[in-house]
Amino acid sequence: MSQHAVWMTFRSMTADPSVKSQKLKPGTIKRIISYGKPYKSHITIFLVTVIIEALLVVSTPLLLRELIDKGVIPKNTGLVTKLALAVGLLAIVDAVINIFGRWYSARIGEGLIYDLRSQVFAHIQRQSIAFFTRTQTGALISRINSDVMGAQQAFTGTLSGVVSNVVSLVLVVTTMLILSWQITVVSLLLLPVFLLPTKWVGKRIQALTRDAFNLNATMSSTMTERFNVSGALLVNLYGKPAKEENFFRTRARKVADIGIQTAMLNRVFFVGITSVAAVATAFAYGIGGHLAINGAISVGTLLAITALLARLYGPLTALSNVRIDVMTALVSFERVFEVLDLQPMIIDTPGAKVLNKKNLTIEFKDVAFTYPRAEEISLASLESAAKPETVESGEILRGISFTAPTGTMTAIVGPSGAGKTTMSALLPRLYDVTRGSITIDGEDIRDFTVQSLRDSIGVVMQDAHLFHETIAENLRYAKEDATETEMIEACKSAQIWDLISTLPNGFDTMVGERGHRLSGGEKQRLAIARLLLKAPAIVILDEATAHLDSENESLVHEALKHALKGRTSVVIAHRLSTVMEADQILVLEKGLIVERGKHEELIEKGGLYSELFARQDITAN
Missing domain, CATH: 1.20.1560.10 (ABC transporter type 1, transmembrane domain)
Structure with a gap:
């Protein structure tokens, strides 16, 4: 010594x-x-x-x-x-x-x-x-x-x-x-x-x-x-x-x-x-x-x-x-x-009901949101020493109000940091609103059980997460009793079956940690197949095609048509060309809705949306 x-x-x-x-x-x-x-x-x-x-x-x-x-x-x-x-x-x-x-x-x-x-x-x-x-x-x-x-x-x-x-x-x-x-x-x-x-x-x-x-x-x-x-x-x-x-x-x-x-x-x-x-x-x-x-x-x-x-x-x-x-x-x-002893922030309210409807209308009513303080959600001993706050204090969203009727697509666009992803996270109660309310068919989402609310919502993120398991196990995460026939149909609709059918082990193929054995487009299409198996009433797409090449983007878009058909959807988009057909487009800037309307209407206004679209059009050309 x-x-x-x-x-x-x-x-x-x-x-x-x-x-x-x-x-x-x-x-x-x-x-x-x-x-x-x-x-x-x-x-x-x-x-x-x-x-x-x-x-x-x-x-x-x-x-x-x-x-x-x-x-x-x-x-x-x-x-x-x-x-x-x-x-x-x-x-x-x-x-x-x-x-x-x-x-x-x-x-x-x-x-x-x-x-x-x-x-x-x-x-x-x-x-x-x-x-x-x-x-x-x-x-x-x-x-x-x-x-x-x-x-x-x-x-x-x-x-x-x-x-x-x-x-x-x-x-x-x-x-x-x-x-x-x-x-x-x-x-x-x-x-x-x-x-x-x-x-x-x-x-x-x-x-x-x-x-x-x-x-x-x-x-x-x-x-x-x-x-x-x-x-x-x-x-x-x-x-x-x-x-x-x-x-x-x-x-x-x-x-x-x-x-x-x-x-x-x-x-x-x-x-x-x-x-x-x-x-x-x-x-x-x-x-x-x-x-x-x-x-x-x-x-x-x-x-x-x-x-x-x-x-x-x-x-x-x-x-x-x-x-x-x-x-x-x-x-x-x-x-x-x-x-x-850590108390979960998102819990069922007393007397919460089960949400089991299929055709749902979403409404945000004067919603404001501020991220919770560190001491409210975690333990200092579970964080890195002197770790800085990951979000700024103050309201991230303010006065957000809109209605998404049954079966329609609502697109949320805006510059980085505007609050688009935060807004989509409020719907499945990943966070609770600080002020205002979010309703489904006129009832506050906090009046439904968390489980039934999330069972009614399907989400595809920008970077789809897959577990280090087989393709079948990742698909059945959405529906545990899914049959092989159901999985094949979902994969065909998601434009991924042509790949899976050529694999030696088919559905029993391991995808690797976080799906790293698959390309970005393949992961996204598999995530869409998983969403189709879940068959949710509401779909949230959080920049699902943001980093894909043109070939993969085309395949994913085709898959998304099946995913969105007949469902109320909220689509967060970086590429504005992907939301031109949306029933309504909400333009966010610094936590506020500064514009709303259809693509043609917003282009004619010549505001922020028109400016963002023009930039992307120039970049694409």
Whole structure:
């Protein structure tokens, strides 16, 4: 170990103001206990096995006493044989009970991991889209994996250790007092030396553990963002592998330094405790030896007491360390609870109805929208340190009012940053309006269940997301029971079947992470096929053809005709040539609708739309 590491270790052990601030939140212990209720019977049986093991710990020294006093010294070979067999039998019984107890321990621990992971995953899935725009993916994965496993340790290893050692301690001390109260009292005089440093050490370990968890979450986020096709492309195209390596090494070194500090803190503490135990044992031998010589106790009693003494300081040492183990586990529980305590912003209102109509009219009534503040949607510990706000404060949309009648196409156009995508995100309640209302057939969308509202809306984004699964699995994400015939029809309408039919594995072809094995146009057409399988009443197209070449754009346009037929649609367009046939065009600028009408009407006005169209026409030519 380097001199710097050693110095940092002992410096951390002597002064750290942050340690004083490490406190558990009120109610944490009670909340943890509630997770054990489903496993009450398992925990009861497990604790019984732990108590039996503790009883066996005391039995062996007592058999040793009988072996010496009544077998070895009187030279009673028959009794020696019987007692030796008894000791061996106890060892076998102890092993069997130990295995039995560990089986129950595993059932409890794995059940707890399953419960916590499932609950955290489900809770995260229900967070608003605003939460995911700020949160680091790796930090979330760390909460579900590392922190949940750390929390599980509190119920298995720590719980069994506490019960076993407390029972052993009580039985050992009681037995020692019965055999020789003098030796017992002398042995316990050093007990305060065990207890005094444990509180400080526990707090220091807790602080180090929190730091390690946060750094590990940061590294996990780094790997998640870099170890995918898009991230790897960016790193390599900009020639930044060395920069990324240095960034990762810096954080990995900090984790290593924390590990060294923790290991040294534990070792120095353990060595000190062990030394005290050795001194206490020496006292016992000295005093016990004199008592045995004077006939106050037998030789067998002396050996039994020293054997019990070894079993006394073992539990004491373990219980001294248990605060460290408990604090480490509690940090994990607190980090898991932080996520579970996040309240989803988009929830069903009391008495929400199911939306099951097909022909729907949409109306925006004086809608205004401001992005929520960071503290309302996320946790600082799930974001990058000193991460700037991703959106400006203030209203993004103001006074938005329009009606999209059943079966019509409403196009939303405007310069970048005008609020087009934000406007489309309000309809499926990815965000809720700040002021005003959005209605479907005259009813506020907040009066419908979120599930039924989103079931009625289909969306195709500019960059269609596909999971690293087969084509069939990606299609069935929209309709789980879709038949092969239905998928073929949807793919034909989406102009993608000609490609799929030529693939060796057909629908069972893997698309790669985020669909990277497909071209941009192929991904878009597959996303349209997925939308057709969903058969929504409302369709939102968010610049679905923005970055396609002319050939792919033509194919996607043909596919979109099938997707929009007979449906109420909202189309956000960058290429204005794609919305010339829209029933109405809304022109947004700085969050306001500055123009509205059909293509020909807006061209005649000579306003912003006409200017934008002319620019694109010149660029195209």
